[in-house]
Amino acid sequence: MTANKVLLVDGMALLFRGFFATSFRGNFMYNSKGVPTNGVYQFLRYLTDAIQTFGPSHVVCCWDMGSKTFRTEMYDGYKANRDAPPVELIPQFDLVKEIVQSFDIPNIGLENFEADDCMGTLANIYNPENEVFILSGDQDLLQLVKENIRVIIMRKGQGNYEVFDKDNFYEKKALSPAQIIDLKGLMGDSSDNYPGVKGIGEKTALKLLQEFETIDGLVENIERLPKGIQSKLQADMDMLYLSRQLAEIKCDVPISCDLEGSRWDFKEDKVITELDKLEWKHLDRLLAPLKNKPSVSF
Structure with missing residues (x-):
């Protein structure tokens, strides 16, 4: 210590x-x-x-x-x-x-x-x-x-x-600290007013990250996802990555x-x-x- x-x-x-x-x-x-x-x-x-x-x-x-x-x-x-x-x-x-x-x-x-x-x-x-x-x-x-x-x-x-x-x-x-950034990227943050991916809430975002670890891992395996999730990600791909940038603390x-x-x-x-x-x-x-x-x- x-x-x-x-x-x-x-x-x-x-x-x-x-x-x-x-x-x-x-x-x-x-x-x-x-x-x-x-x-x-x-x-x-x-x-x-x-x-x-x-x-x-x-x-x-x-x-x-x-x-x-x-x-x-x-x-x-x-x-x-x-x-x-x-x-x-x-x-x-x-x-x-x-x-x-x-x-x-x-x-x-x-x-x-x-x-x-x-x-x-x-x-x-x-x-x-x-x-x-x-x-x-x-x-x-x-x-x-x-x-x-x-x-x-x-x-x-x-x-x-x-x-x-x-x-x-x-x-x-149920996540690592680094995954908090990707969690916010997926689900957004109503307090900070950025949307993440429309239709993906905390429960779904948590489940996706537990399986694929990161947003990049998720996108790389998008064909393995249910059609509904695929559609939501594809419709909001730019906002997904922007929301992740907004969520990340600069060090x-x-x-x-x-x-x-x-x-x-x-x-x-x-x-x-x-x-x-x-x-x-x-x-x-x-x-x-x-x-x-x-x-x-x-």
């Missing part, structure tokens, strides 16, 4: 999750300047709980840098089904990064790429010599699982995690983050000085998990 344990945090996933978890009753936690802070507050609850649970030696937070990326250039319908963020969330985008910075956690993002691509790139930079944990609610990231890279999926309720690694992956998903994004600069070294006074600007009560409760020993060991 290597000494370093690097936690890569999907910042936008935690912020959106935190915002909607706390705002469904209209509780936006405005400060005296009229700035809503509920998403940032719950983001920190998620972050501090994960740090206490998994005990990283290093932490990096990755962010989307706008809605336009190389994927929207490939397919203009990509994520086009998503509504604009609520007005109460917009000022919290910059605010949350300032709070993250007060913890001396690097904020990493690059225009034209998604946070997923940044996490995939950093995970593959770090993993030869370090244990990497990726924290998100996004199952697209499961394709990154391999030696020394685990993906932590946040389930409903705070502190409820499912950890995927190379040893338990097939048992949980060669031109970014870097010096590992030493991401060492977890919580300075309570510095953080409280920044959090005081948000006028929250009971900061001791919010930061309490950081003073406890990790509850999970790997």
